[in-house]
Amino acid sequence: MREIGIEELVIGDCLSKDVYNDLGNIILSQGTEITKRHIDYFKKHSIDYVYLDEMDSEAPILSxxxxxxxxxxxxxxxxxxxxxxxxxxxxxxxxxxxxxxxxxxxxxxxxxxxxxxxxxxxxxxxxxxxxxxxxxxxxxxxxxxxxxxxxxxxxxxxxxxxxxxxxxxxxxxxxxxxxxxxxxxxxxxxxxxxxxxxxxxxxxxxxxxxxxxxxxxxxxxxxxxxxxxxxxxxxxxxxxxxxxxxxxxxxxxxxxxxxxxxxxxxxxxxxxxxxxxxxxxxxxxxxxxxxxxxxFFVNNRVKLNDGRIGDVVYINKYALNRPLVRVNNEFVDLSMDYSVDIDDVL
The missing domain is CATH 1.10.3210.10 (Hypothetical protein af1432)
Structure with a gap:
């Protein structure tokens, strides 16, 4: 678990600790995957940082x-x-x-x-x-x-x-x-x-x-x-x-x-x-x-079953084989869309 500023959040990051508002009420629970809507909410309500799982850290690229x-x-x-x-x-x-x-x-x-x-x-x-x-x-x-x-x-x-x-x-x-x-x-x-x-x-x-x-x-x-x-x-x-x-x-x-x-x-x-x-x-x-x-899946360049090529950017610990893939400027969350699969690692 590590603390991270809101500006550094990436769509698909996974909370490792509940997020509370000023009244002490839970607004997002541990395990929630971050969406753009969540980031906008944090900024609007002056929530400066959250805690993330370590699973989202990048695997080392060997020389x-x-x-x-x-x-x-x-x-x-x-x-x-x-x-x-x-x-x-x-x-x-x-x-x-x-x-x-x-x-x-x-x-x-x-x-x-x-x-x-x-x-x-x-x-x-x-x-x-x-x-x-x-x-x-x-x-x-x-x-x-x-x-x-x-x-x-x-x-x-x-x-x-x-x-x-x-x-x-x-x-x-x-x-x-x-x-x-x-x-x-x-x-x-x-x-x-x-x-x-x-x-x-x-x-x-x-x-x-x-x-x-x-x-x-x-x-x-x-x-x-x-x-x-x-x-x-x-x-x-x-x-x-x-x-x-x-x-x-x-x-x-x-x-x-x-x-x-x-x-x-x-x-x-x-x-x-x-x-x-x-x-x-x-x-x-x-x-x-x-x-x-x-x-080790993070950083893998992969080919999806619809022909698109992308990079694995995040591993959801609750769906380890269904990662978040960045295709150009779009994020494809395989843990949410089971019509998309990974055909090959390039």
């Missing part, structure tokens, strides 16, 4: 140097994971997980320092297959989620390692199934679902892999309602690291282009994750992930 540093670290991790992936594909299962952990720490540290993981990933210049990039993306998304959940640094790094290895079993899935551009048959889907077991088999006898990582690799597709795989575990039965990776896995999968499906915007992904928190994904992890991810 070209910071983005390039991320790209370099990301490209290095892509090479390392790709080498491991094809090593596993060739049935050579011996590797040092602690060396792998040391190699990913610089990338994780860079993301944890800058925090705006969406901006970093959006500016990745590395051309590589989805299944390779996905492992690195889930690693950093899982790590930053662990940080947001106030886990200690050792656990954050363990989560990063688990995220990197979560789909390593796909190296043993039939190539034709993995890259099939059409919908999978029931048999093919059954084979694809074996990848978590395959990954477990690959690393279960490796003494350098922490047990928490082993469990996360095996159970990252379990769901709270018991409809996941391979064991149909409920939320309480699923290891917590697996639940963190599940959220990062789903978010990256639906915001990435794949052979059979185009990506959706991070705003649409936000809605999907929120819906899934009521069914299969851990609601506590989802809440932490979404509330923090939402802070």
């Amino acid at each position: 070209n140097y910071e983005l390039q540093t991320f790209n370099d670290l990301y490209a290095n991790m892509i090479d390392i994971y790709k080498t491991l992936y094809f090593q596993i594909k060739a049935k050579h299962y011996e590797f040092d997980a602690m060396t792998l952990l040391d190699e990913i720490k610089p990338l994780v540290d860079h993301v944890l320092m800058d925090n705006d993981v969406l901006q970093c990933l959006r500016h990745v210049e590395v051309a590589e297959e989805y299944y390779i990039k996905h492992a690195v993306n889930v690693s950093v998304l899982s790590a930053i989620t662990a940080k947001w959940m106030n886990m200690d640094s050792e656990t954050v790094y363990t989560v990063a390692l688990a995220g990197l290895l979560h789909d390593i079993g796909k190296a043993l899935v039939d190539h034709n199934i993995l890259f099939k551009p059409d919908q999978l048959s029931a048999y093919e889907m059954s084979n694809m679902k074996e990848h978590s077991k395959f990954g477990y088999e690959v690393i279960k006898n490796n003494p350098t892999v922490p047990r928490e990582v082993l469990a996360a690799v095996l159970f990252h597709h379990e769901r709270s309602d018991g409809n996941g795989y391979p064991s149909g575990l409920t939320e309480e039965q699923t290891p917590f690291l697996a639940r963190i990776i599940a959220v990062a896995d789903v978010f990256d999968a639906i915001t990435s282009d794949r052979v059979y499906k185009e990506k959706v915007s991070s705003f649409k992904a936000f809605s999907i994750i929120k819906d899934e928190s009521f069914r299969g994904l851990d609601p506590r992890v989802c809440e932490v992930f979404l509330s923090n991810i939402a802070t």
Whole structure:
């Protein structure tokens, strides 16, 4: 919460404290979104300042140097994971997980320092297959989620390692199934679902892999309602690291282009994750992930579903995926107009 002068108010700002008149009566309650009518009223009645939520503050824009540093670290991790992936594909299962952990720490540290993981990933210049990039993306998304959940640094790094290895079993899935551009048959889907077991088999006898990582690799597709795989575990039965990776896995999968499906915007992904928190994904992890991810939406240039281009200027904490967008000199409040949606982040 911060105090702000009336002259600095922007349409769409959200009050974090009730506003009273001279008689002590509430004229605007906490949570009200500011309109032009409200600003005119404040000026007319000599109300000089109000208190706003911090959510309206702008997310930092990373410098070209910071983005390039991320790209370099990301490209290095892509090479390392790709080498491991094809090593596993060739049935050579011996590797040092602690060396792998040391190699990913610089990338994780860079993301944890800058925090705006969406901006970093959006500016990745590395051309590589989805299944390779996905492992690195889930690693950093899982790590930053662990940080947001106030886990200690050792656990954050363990989560990063688990995220990197979560789909390593796909190296043993039939190539034709993995890259099939059409919908999978029931048999093919059954084979694809074996990848978590395959990954477990690959690393279960490796003494350098922490047990928490082993469990996360095996159970990252379990769901709270018991409809996941391979064991149909409920939320309480699923290891917590697996639940963190599940959220990062789903978010990256639906915001990435794949052979059979185009990506959706991070705003649409936000809605999907929120819906899934009521069914299969851990609601506590989802809440932490979404509330923090939402802070990075400010400053995004977006394309609306009616073709207009604008900039996200404000995030309403009561409708995190329905921001206020400035289009030229006009403000479009998506939390009020559900006929307008965000098609893409530019």
